[in-house]
Amino acid sequence: xxxxxxxxxxxxxxxxxxxxxxxxxxxxxxxxxxxxxxxxxxxxxxxxxxxxxxxxxxxxxxxxxxxxxxxxxxxxxxxxxxxxxxxxxxxxxxxxxxxxxxxxxxxxxxxxxxxxxxxxxxxxxxxxxxxxxxxxxxxxxxxxxxxxxxxxxxxxxxxxxxxxxxxxxxxxxxxxxxxxxxxxxxxxxxxxxxxxxxxxxxxxxxxxxxxxxxxxxxxxxxxxxxxxxxxxxxxxxxxxxxxxxxxxxxxxxxxxxxxxxxxxxxxxxxxxxxxxxxxxxxxxxxxxxxxxxxxxxxxxxxxxxxxxxxxx
Numbered sequence: 001x002x003x004x005x006x007x008x009x010x011x012x013x014x015x016x017x018x019x020x021x022x023x024x025x026x027x028x029x030x031x032x033x034x035x036x037x038x039x040x041x042x043x044x045x046x047x048x049x050x051x052x053x054x055x056x057x058x059x060x061x062x063x064x065x066x067x068x069x070x071x072x073x074x075x076x077x078x079x080x081x082x083x084x085x086x087x088x089x090x091x092x093x094x095x096x097x098x099x100x101x102x103x104x105x106x107x108x109x110x111x112x113x114x115x116x117x118x119x120x121x122x123x124x125x126x127x128x129x130x131x132x133x134x135x136x137x138x139x140x141x142x143x144x145x146x147x148x149x150x151x152x153x154x155x156x157x158x159x160x161x162x163x164x165x166x167x168x169x170x171x172x173x174x175x176x177x178x179x180x181x182x183x184x185x186x187x188x189x190x191x192x193x194x195x196x197x198x199x200x201x202x203x204x205x206x207x208x209x210x211x212x213x214x215x216x217x218x219x220x221x222x223x224x225x226x227x228x229x230x231x232x233x234x235x236x237x238x239x240x241x242x243x244x245x246x247x248x249x250x251x252x253x254x255x256x257x258x259x260x261x262x263x264x265x266x267x268x269x270x271x272x273x274x275x276x277x278x279x280x281x282x283x284x285x286x287x288x289x290x291x292x293x294x295x296x297x298x299x300x301x302x303x304x305x306x307x308x309x310x311x312x
Contacts, residue, residue, distance in 0.1 A: 014039040019048040023074065024096055046070035049098045050077075051154065057091055060084045074098065081129050090129045094302050099154040101301035103164065104146045106134040109298060112143040125166075127258060128296050135168075136293040142179070143282040146298040150185065153300070155271040160303035161279040162261040164296045165252075167199040171292025174198045179283045183265030185275040191265045195250045195281070197293065199260055259296060266303055 018026050018040050026045055030037040039045065047070050051057070054077075058065060061084045067073040074093065081090040081103070088108040092101045106114075106122075111134055113119040119139045122132040136142075144163070153159060161183050167174075174197045184190030252260040264279050279298050283290070 011035070011039050011042070012044065015042050015044045019045045022096065023049050023098055041069070041071055043070040046074050049074055051093070051098065051100055057084060058082070061091075062087075083129070087131060092301075097302060099157050099302045100152070101299065102148060102152065103129060103297045103299040104148065105130040105297045106295045107132065108146065109134075109295075110145040110147075111295070112141060113139060123294075125294060125296070130296065133297075134295045136291055136295070138289055138291045140287040140289055141284050142290055142293075143280070143284060144295065144298075145278060145280045147186070147276050147278050148300060150269055150273055150275050150277050153269045153277075154302070155269055155273075158266060158268050158303045158305075159300050160266045161264045161277075162299045162301075163197075163264055163281055164255070164259050164261050164299050165197070166259055166294040166296075167197075168292040168294065171199065173288055173290030174293070175200075177283060177286065177288070177290075179281055181264040182278075182280045183267050184278060185267070185273075186278050188275065190278075191267075193250070193263075193265055195262045195264065197252065197262065199252055261299065264298070 014036065018029060018036075021029075023046075026040045026049070029040045050070065050073070054073075061082050063082060065073065065076065065082075067076055075095075077091070077093045078095040081092050083089070084091050085108070088105050090103045090105070092103075093099065094101055107130065111120065114134055117137075119137055121135050121137060123135050124131065125133045146161075163181075176198060177196065178194045179197055180192065181195045182190050182192045249263060252262045255261050264281055267277055277300075279300070
């Protein structure tokens with residue numbers, strides 16, 4: 001009956017209706033009927049799922065894209081980051097919505113002292129999107145800034161900014177060290193938060209449990225003392241676990257590409273809003289020595305409120 005009904009409508013009309021849904025809906029409609037599949041896979045539909053300025057974005061990349069259809073192009077931009085701006089940024093689409101995502105490379109960031117070899121150095125790194133990443137040798141003053149024009153982002157969209165990094169085997173100085181993060185339009189409201197870059201967080205308890213000496217013969221007061229200490233240790237471990245669960249979003253998470261990321265803050269891009277969005281991260285109050293951070297860049301992408309995953 002569905003096929004008979006849709007036979008009465010021109011395919012272009014069906015395609016227009018589908019284009020008012022989402023890429024996820026279009027993929028699901030392909031499974032309903034032959035007529036819906038033909039319309040849902042048409043260039044007319046997927047052209048409207050692509051950003052209005054996708055042609056100019058693609059033309060700014062030295063890469064040559066080949067695709068059989070606009071649907072192929074859409075998923076190519078979702079799955080394969082496109083280098084733009086002379087390799088200083090990468091561009092992708094969020095698969096579920098088609099919203100624009102960018103990563104600013106370390107070369108596109110302002111990193112204090114980055115050109116001083118005793119503090120930082122530029123190195124190629126396997127699996128990185130960009131030609132070089134920034135490796136922290138040793139600094140007391142850690143400060144990183146990134147700026148992107150809000151006109152480059154998708155309108156009416158809640159974005160979040162993430163520092164994308166790894167840690168070397170010999171990294172130090174970040175254990176339980178609060179780092180100040182901020183996101184906001186220059187000259188406007190800025191949101192601040194505290195984050196942590198300790199990549200071993202979760203495996204290292206904040207309160208260490210001291211091992212007990214071997215042996216079975218204790219005086220009563222020693223037994224009671226040991227029992228009290230064990231209860232205190234257990235309370236500390238539970239407290240540490242509760243803290244980890246409460247502020248998990250402030251600590252690094254592993255990405256699908258193997259890098260780590262931590263959210264610096266969020267920003268809602270209003271329709272027609274103009275300005276420069278600044279994202280920053282700094283630790284300049286304790287001035288302890290820090291080493292072993294490998295910075296790939298700052299990524300700006302739509303924020304998933306419910307942490308849902310795409311099934312496209």
